[in-house]
Amino acid sequence: MNHLSEEDLILLYYYGESDAPEGASEHLRTCTECNQANAALHASMEMFDTLPVPEPRPSFEAEMWARVAPAAVAPRRRSRWAWLPAFAITAALIAAVILVRPPSQPVAAAPLTDEARQRILTMTLADHLDRTQMLLTEFENTADNPTDLEPLQARAQDLVDESRLMRQWLEKGTQPNTLAVVDEADRILTEAANAGGHPEDLRMLRERIGADSLLFKVRVVEANLR
Amino acid sequence: MNGTEAITSREEFQALVERHARPLFRLAYRITGSDTDAEDLVQETFLKAWRQIAKFDGRASFGTWLHRICANCSLDLLRSRRRRQDADSGGDEDEPMINRLPATSPSPERLALSDEITRTLEPALAELTEMERTAFVLRHYDGMAIEEIAVTLGVQTGAAKHSVFRAVQKLRRALEPVARTNV
Numbered sequence: 001m002n003h004l005s006e007e008d009l010i011l012l013y014y015y016g017e018s019d020a021p022e023g024a025s026e027h028l029r030t031c032t033e034c035n036q037a038n039a040a041l042h043a044s045m046e047m048f049d050t051l052p053v054p055e056p057r058p059s060f061e062a063e064m065w066a067r068v069a070p071a072a073v074a075p076r077r078r079s080r081w082a083w084l085p086a087f088a089i090t091a092a093l094i095a096a097v098i099l100v101r102p103p104s105q106p107v108a109a110a111p112l113t114d115e116a117r118q119r120i121l122t123m124t125l126a127d128h129l130d131r132t133q134m135l136l137t138e139f140e141n142t143a144d145n146p147t148d149l150e151p152l153q154a155r156a157q158d159l160v161d162e163s164r165l166m167r168q169w170l171e172k173g174t175q176p177n178t179l180a181v182v183d184e185a186d187r188i189l190t191e192a193a194n195a196g197g198h199p200e201d202l203r204m205l206r207e208r209i210g211a212d213s214l215l216f217k218v219r220v221v222e223a224n225l226r
Numbered sequence: 227m228n229g230t231e232a233i234t235s236r237e238e239f240q241a242l243v244e245r246h247a248r249p250l251f252r253l254a255y256r257i258t259g260s261d262t263d264a265e266d267l268v269q270e271t272f273l274k275a276w277r278q279i280a281k282f283d284g285r286a287s288f289g290t291w292l293h294r295i296c297a298n299c300s301l302d303l304l305r306s307r308r309r310r311q312d313a314d315s316g317g318d319e320d321e322p323m324i325n326r327l328p329a330t331s332p333s334p335e336r337l338a339l340s341d342e343i344t345r346t347l348e349p350a351l352a353e354l355t356e357m358e359r360t361a362f363v364l365r366h367y368d369g370m371a372i373e374e375i376a377v378t379l380g381v382q383t384g385a386a387k388h389s390v391f392r393a394v395q396k397l398r399r400a401l402e403p404v405a406r407t408n409v
Binding site: 006007010011015017041044045047048050051052053054056060061062064065067068069071072 | 365395
């Protein structure tokens with residue numbers, strides 16, 4: 001039998017990828033040359049194993065969760081337009097994450113200023129309120145038909161999920177009125193997302209939207225943000 | 227949660243982030259050779275995993291699924307960086323990867339880690355093509371089978387096998403002087 005090739009030694013005998021051809025194992029046992037080649041291969045492979053990898057700092061896992069958590073909202077029913085808020089939020093989060101990196105870490109791109117970051121988050125919130133407003137209007141005008149209601153409820157749930165991020169940001173800021181309106185809209189959206197298909201449920205929901213002048217408040221806050 | 231972990235809540239996802247962040251960092255670091263890139267790639271991996279959680283069918287373990295995502299993100303990063311640099315420099319397909327990596331000053335930790343093998347092997351790793359380096363890291367350090375590497379990287383089994391072989395061959399050639407002086 002011919003001597004074993006370097007490829008055979010690496011893939012078959014070192015990594016054990018597939019069955020060696022007939023007679024190869026016997027040849028390896030008896031051939032001094034192949035034995036030496038195999039021993040040299042193992043010595044090289046052991047050197048690969050010594051290549052060090054820097055160990056991340058002890059707080060790495062916690063820091064990573066802090067970077068990932070804002071995007072990890074509860075799994076939800078997907079509406080046809082669900083990618084729209086996700087796209088807006090991801091864009092805002094990427095910008096925000098760049099800014100919250102520890103100062104010792106180099107940042108490849110020029111960092112956003114705090115003002116730019118605030119602007120991105122403000123526009124994201126305005127967009128969120130715009131979609132809230134549209135959805136509440138649709139709830140007010142939809143027919144009492146459960147088939148019509150279901151996609152609206154899925155969108156309401158999307159907005160509720162999304163608003164958690166908004167509230168986290170607002171709670172750190174100085175806009176208590178905006179936070180109050182987002183909270184109020186959230187309560188109605190939660191009710192809307194979980195409302196039964198009964199016409200009476202829908203009637204009560206419409207009454208609440210109208211009674212609290214919620215649409216008006218959302219519109220005012222959104223206009224101020226823009 | 228073990229093996230085929232089912233992700234039903236944010237808390238479970240947090241537990242998985244905490245469990246897998248460090249192994250993913252090592253994988254991304256070995257492929258990119260940069261700790262800054264590795265951290266960003268771990269984050270990108272988890273964000274992608276969360277967005278694609280519905281696609282996780284449980285046939286592989288969650289860890290394996292994450293490693294596949296991380297390997298692809300790392301490979302994409304290296305390729306996009308090369309494309310950008312090729313565009314800037316007029317394009318040179320044969321340019322070794324070492325010239326395409328970000329020019330970063332070695333940190334004190336990195337300097338402390340240096341020894342003869344590291345000094346020889348790191349430039350040799352950077353000389354590999356993106357595919358060779360990724361396939362080699364997945365096979366040698368992650369213990370992934372060739373067929374799985376092929377699926378992960380979206381190439382034929384033969385191409386994955388060849389990439390691993392070429393990588394080992396090139397690295398061995400680079401290590402020959404070190405091996406000779408240590409005999």
